[in-house]
Amino acid sequence: MNLEFGILWIEDEYSPAEEEDLREAATNAGFVANIRNSLDGEEIEELAKEQRCYHPFDFILLDLNLAKGVKGNALAPRIRQLFPSTPILFYSGSCSEDELRQHMAHDKIEGVFCAHRTTFLKRASEIISNLAQSLNRLSGMRGLAMEVVAKTDSLCKEVVVSLHERGLVEGFDEKLAKEVVKYAQRTVDEFPKIDGLKAQLENRAVDSMKLFKVFRDSLKAAIRDMEPGEEQDRLRHLSERTRGFRDDVLECRNTLGHARETKTENGWEICDSDGKVIMTVHDFPNHRKNFLENLQAIREIHQFFVPLEAD
Known part of the structure; x- marks a missing residue:
């Protein structure tokens, strides 16, 4: 356990305000956010290797529409395979929360939270808080x-x-x-x-x-x-x-x-x-x-x- 909370953010477009909100959520839980961004998940194998060696990521954020036409729902099965116990928040501004859940259910991907783009920061803050509470021993x-x-x-x-x-x-x-x-x-x-x-x-x-x-x-x-x-x-x-x-x-x-x-x-x-x-x-x-x-x-x-x- 340390004072850093690692977030892997697979997203090609996000604002400084959104990043600041994530950092604030980690701060409120008593941690400093260490955010790593991937535009399309191309380097996911290397990131997974790093996770196995050093466990730098406590949480994964995954957007539906990524760079180079990559779809988050197509990438999700591989992420779950490579990061079997890391919580994932899957979100999109073009699909409802129910539709995102259907994507995950279709590929039988477990342990994935879903949220619309308008509420994903609030949901991410809740998840970070809950994960922090699990460390309260x-x-x-x-x-x-x-x-x-x-x-x-x-x-x-x-x-x-x-x-x-x-x-x-x-x-x-x-x-x-x-x-x-x-x-x-x-x-x-x-x-x-x-x-x-x-x-x-x-x-x-x-x-x-x-x-x-x-x-x-x-x-x-x-x-x-x-x-x-x-x-x-x-x-x-x-x-x-x-x-x-x-x-x-x-x-x-x-x-x-x-x-x-x-x-x-x-x-x-x-x-x-x-x-x-x-x-x-x-x-x-x-x-x-x-x-x-x-x-x-x-x-x-x-x-x-x-x-x-x-x-």
């Missing part, structure tokens, strides 16, 4: 949180090293050493005072916390020393967007890592070790949005500083 969210933290750890490290080596900030190696020693000393002092094995097991060092602190502090120092202008303003904005990283990503990661899910009449609930409900799967889209926003901001900061090292 603790194991998937736990893994996603771990993945996001691992990626941001790597990006943060490279930014800090780049800032330090290029002389844009000074003294953060000493500050990091003091932070680590301070944390370690506090652990040494406080751990023996913790009462009971259960409480001791709950006490853990989170290296990502210390890393993010030095990342934020060094970034602020670099921004403060920059010449006023658009770049400084942009970096301040990006820094502000990562303000909630500890709570929105790191603490969420930690919470999910020690939580368990309970099946209830209202769906899966996420509980702590004492059985107290701390979130439900309905909270997952917002968490995914927070993961994505923080990751995108840190990626842009990374692109701003680290590539300059190669110049």
